[in-house]
Amino acid sequence: MYRLRNLLFASLSLATVSGHAATEINYWLWDVLQLPAYQAAAAAFEKANPDIKVKITQTSWGDYWTTLSTGFVSGTAPDVFTDHLSRYPEFVANELLVDIGPLIKRDKVPTDVYLGGLYELWGKEGKQYGLPKDWDTIAIIYNKAMLEKAGVDPKELNDLTWNPKEEELSAN
Numbered sequence: 001m002y003r004l005r006n007l008l009f010a011s012l013s014l015a016t017v018s019g020h021a022a023t024e025i026n027y028w029l030w031d032v033l034q035l036p037a038y039q040a041a042a043a044a045f046e047k048a049n050p051d052i053k054v055k056i057t058q059t060s061w062g063d064y065w066t067t068l069s070t071g072f073v074s075g076t077a078p079d080v081f082t083d084h085l086s087r088y089p090e091f092v093a094n095e096l097l098v099d100i101g102p103l104i105k106r107d108k109v110p111t112d113v114y115l116g117g118l119y120e121l122w123g124k125e126g127k128q129y130g131l132p133k134d135w136d137t138i139a140i141i142y143n144k145a146m147l148e149k150a151g152v153d154p155k156e157l158n159d160l161t162w163n164p165k166e167e168e169l170s171a172n
Contacts, residue, residue: 024053026078030064072096083130085121092124101128 029038035058042054057078059067065087071077072094083091091097101123104111111119114132122130140157147154 022051022053024055025080026055026057027080028057028059028064028068028078029082030059030061031082032058032060082133088122088129089124092129097129099127099129100131101126104128104131 027038027042029035035056038056042056046052046054068077068081077096083097088097103109109131111131115135118132118135119128122128122132140160142154142157144154
């Protein structure tokens, strides 16, 4: 009887342990070159937080946005994903992003570590929808002779816009 009791106790203990599923966070990104760094960061995070598993899914840029949109519609979107400033206004307009501002305040996440203005780019109307993960520069280089031949004044290039207006995005 003593052995049976111990066996039963051990079985219940294991059932309790195995019944307590670890939390899994699904993270999606498009850049295969950044994948190893994200995997290393996830491994370090999991080591420090053994009850949380990070599942990383990498999809090529060409398929990423369609897969993400399909995930939003079907309810299989990731918990966290790499976003892009050209896509972000559409997600805000469609109310697909969560305001993480209260979490940033609660956890005292320092926002002054970002280059001036980067943090603010991910906020709108008092809500914060993301944090910068990196930044890049965009430049335009032109052949002066070809521009002159086409009758384009180089000063006209100063007024180019890189992203569609929010009104255009929300109308589509």
